[in-house]
Amino acid sequence: MNKPNKIIIHHSLTKDGKTVSWKAIRNYHRSKGWKDIGYHWGIELVGDEYEIFKGRNENEVGAHTKGQNSSSIGICLVGNFDIDEPPKAQLYKLIELIRDIWSRYGQLPVYMHNQFASYKSCPGKKFPYNWLLNELKSGENKEGNNDFKLAINKLAEKGVINSPDYWIKNDLYKTKYVRELIKKFANKIG
Structure with a gap:
């Protein structure tokens, strides 16, 4: 049973295009013998708009951050943010999702995957973490x-x-x- 006390942000490390690749990530995770995709939520470009995709149920233990899976909600943004910064539209969709999660659990702290796995860059070297925290904070006030x-x-x-x-x-x-x-x-x- 997952008991979330934090949100952890990831990137897929794959280029996002105008075709759905959330399904490909799910298939890849299942091919590893996992029950389902490791994340609880995903955000990717479909056509001309960013959409939120459901992964595992939030009450199910995730498979996205070693040592944190039974106490977190994992969100994966489809894209490689070692190369480019995520588009603002995708970031605002992330904020929308975080606020939705907060409406159910209270204001859980938001972390990047690399804060629990320092050998990784996830959610990417160009992910604007401080901007995200400031936007979330300014929206609170x-x-x-x-x-x-x-x-x-x-x-x-x-x-x-x-x-x-x-x-x-x-x-x-x-x-x-x-x-x-x-x-x-x-x-x-x-």
Whole structure:
């Protein structure tokens, strides 16, 4: 039985493309004799959008970090972040997933795999860990701020707007009413 007290971030160390490779990772893990994929969650590009994929049930012991599998939730971002930084859209999808996990378990601390296996670079030399922690922290302090950023990034992904940072940082869009309108519009276009 898994009793999560932390979240551990990984990368697949494989290039992500516009085809689903979460299934390939699952097949690889099963070929090693494992019951299922070792991670609880995954995030990868499907078509033009990042999607969250379910792996093992959160109450099942994972197979992703030696010595931590019975006390953690493992999330794998598909991509090789030794080469490139993860795209912001993928990182915001990660934040969305972490917040969802927090809604069930409270604010579990977030770690990188390499903090438990120093001989590895996972989730990659270019993974912006401090940025992620700051984004998670800033969202805690500003009601609806993270949802607004997610909405802006969704609109940018769909090509409705460009320059997401302009929208996020501009004082004109800091009123709660305007942010709620933008979030509702982003949800409507899916």
